[in-house]
Amino acid sequence: xxxxxxxxxxxxxxxxxxxxxxxxxxxxxxxxxxxxxxxxxxxxxxxxxxxxxxxxxxxxxxxxxxxxxxxxxxxxxxxxxxxxxxxxxxxxxxxxxxxxxxxxxxxxxxxxxxxxxxxxxxxxxxxxxxxxxxxxxxxxxxxxxxxxxxxxxxxxxxxxxxxxxxxxxxxxxxxxxxxxxxxxxxxxxxxxxxxxxxxxxxxxxxxxxxxxxxxxxxxxxxxxxxxxxxxxxxxxxxxxxxxxxxxxxxxxxxxxxxxxxxxxxxxxxxxxxxxxxxxxxxxxxxxxxxxxxxxxxxxxxxxxxxxxxxxxxxxxxxxxxxxxxxxxxxxxxxxxxxxxxxxxxxxxxxxxxxxxxxxxxxxxxxxxxxxxxxxxxxxxxxxxxxxxxxxxxxxxxxxxxxxxxxxxxxxxxxxxxxxxxxxxxxxxxxxxxxxxxxxxxxxxxxxxxxxxxxxxxxxxxxxxxxxxxxxxxxxxxxxxxxxxxxxxxxxxxxxxxxxxxxxxxxxxxxxxxxxxxxxxxxxxxxxxxxxxxxxxxxxxxxxxxxxxxxxxxx
Numbered sequence: 058x059x060x061x062x063x064x065x066x067x068x069x070x071x072x073x074x075x076x077x078x079x080x081x082x083x084x085x086x087x088x089x090x091x092x093x094x095x096x097x098x099x100x101x102x103x104x105x106x107x108x109x110x111x112x113x114x115x116x117x118x119x120x121x122x123x124x125x126x127x128x129x130x131x132x133x134x135x136x137x138x139x140x141x142x143x144x145x146x147x148x149x150x151x152x153x154x155x156x157x158x159x160x161x162x163x164x165x166x167x168x169x170x171x172x173x174x175x176x177x178x179x180x181x182x183x184x185x186x187x188x189x190x191x192x193x194x195x196x197x198x199x200x201x202x203x204x205x206x207x208x209x210x211x212x213x214x215x216x217x218x219x220x221x222x223x224x225x226x227x228x229x230x231x232x233x234x235x236x237x238x239x240x241x242x243x244x245x246x247x248x249x250x251x252x253x254x255x256x257x258x259x260x261x262x263x264x265x266x267x268x269x270x271x272x273x274x275x276x277x278x279x280x281x282x283x284x285x286x287x288x289x290x291x292x293x294x295x296x297x298x299x300x301x302x303x304x305x306x307x308x309x310x311x312x313x314x315x316x317x318x319x320x321x322x323x324x325x326x327x328x329x330x331x332x333x334x335x336x337x338x339x340x341x342x343x344x345x346x347x348x349x350x351x352x353x354x355x356x357x358x359x360x361x362x363x364x365x366x367x368x369x370x371x372x373x374x375x376x377x378x379x380x381x382x383x384x385x386x387x388x389x390x391x392x393x394x395x396x397x398x399x400x401x402x403x404x405x406x407x408x409x410x411x412x413x414x415x416x417x418x419x420x421x422x423x424x425x426x427x428x429x430x431x432x433x434x435x436x437x438x439x440x441x442x443x444x445x446x447x448x449x450x451x452x453x454x455x456x457x458x459x460x461x462x463x464x465x466x467x468x469x470x471x472x473x474x475x476x477x478x479x480x481x482x483x484x485x486x487x488x489x490x491x492x493x494x495x496x497x498x499x500x501x502x503x504x505x506x507x508x509x510x511x512x513x514x515x516x517x518x519x520x521x522x523x524x525x526x527x528x529x530x531x532x533x534x535x536x537x538x539x540x541x542x543x544x545x546x547x548x549x550x551x552x553x554x555x556x557x558x559x560x561x562x563x564x565x566x567x568x569x570x571x572x573x574x575x576x577x578x579x580x581x582x583x584x585x586x587x588x589x590x591x592x593x594x595x596x597x598x599x600x601x602x603x604x605x606x607x608x609x610x611x
Contacts, residue, residue: 059100059101060094063123066126070135073142076160089116090123096566122134145172149175152175153201154194155201176199210251213508214575217250220286227269228255239256242254249508253291258297281293302329307319342357346581362584365580365585371560371573372402373441375406375561376406376535376561377569382416382417383407386566388405388442389433392433392442404442409457412447415474447471449473449474450491452476454488456471470500470501471499472500477505480515485520488524493524497530499530503521503533518550519547532551536576536577548585558580559591
């Protein structure tokens, strides 16, 4: 049980206690403990191995419970609370805008114990009769229901990998399994996936059924096992042998459009390797992330695929937050962690002053931060910290801060964080005006989407990218797995227009620095090479880019 799993368990217990209207003081202790665990850099098992085990800010009785849970590998009280609340009521907690206290009121007062019953109550106007609810909330709940149903049964890339990788390890360890690999949407690095595909070389598929019975395996098509993970996701095992492995891996990985385009060139030969199959069809090897049927076959036929960007190609990380705004790690600690990961530079981009919800930097704290950056640069050289800011794009498209402050930054990431209710024309105009600002270097998370939570505001992306090309502004591929914005389908246009792509972690803690892996995965899906990515440049070349664009705009 790691820090994050334990924090999630504590948060769930707090929510269930609030839903049950029971032991509310304890619920708050659990929530505070969850925050401390997420901030903790040291693995919880290591902390508890010390004598005495101390986690600052944790109430002693909660720490004692944590000790028991870590040693036993299970949170007993969480299981008890889950048993006390019907599954349908627990599902209500997943609705946006419906917290545990309100869900508890609906359950106790109106007997609402399922999504269907909630919808019925909203349509019949029963919700508005409760004190503190009203007709507006009824409309919001109906919209939240529609959104939840649209997203139910899907997983973000990061969550899917976290769930399926332990399953893959278990299958690889089974007797009779010679090889097991990821396939399907996960191997194609889809930002959101609807199921898991695995390719397994084994002569004993019954061993998978027997050793992993919790998946409820059934036979599907010939040489397939189909089931569901304990989390409810469909999982499919393709069973094969080494003689046909390459062919089956292509079939289990490619989208329908990719496979259809392949078959138009001739029947797929049975082969041990994927390279042999593509070669037989007169094609260069097509990397799995690109197998979507969006022109990759034609590029492979002309030998124009190139090398895809890798995490190891990144020389620096841009767009990182610290405790100066809403990050949970001090600047110095974030810089040293970045250096120790092997990067040559770090771009600090805390929130600007208008972002009061995120403790945006007023001019006084901004000057204090920049002074600390200068001290750290002297201490940590040749590692370099750049003075950046994530400036809010204000409703009229202008940047936060006056001109004299904007001039102080090495670079500016401009992003929209509020005022999402815009028409496409309004959003496009607002973004383009920000791009036209001479201080804007990178346009951050262009559409504002949160995967499986919030649709982005409507925007004419090609028009904004053309403005970026005209004004020397890079586009961000925000690697936070909840964002992965700009969407990969637009990145080839950015490349075509000559717009550099910055793969930024948008990290608010040390763990967030590693999120660049998801950004790189999506960049690979779009066919990006190292030459297309801004932060694959050395410090000298990155600074040269900043100088050249500054000269271009003055």
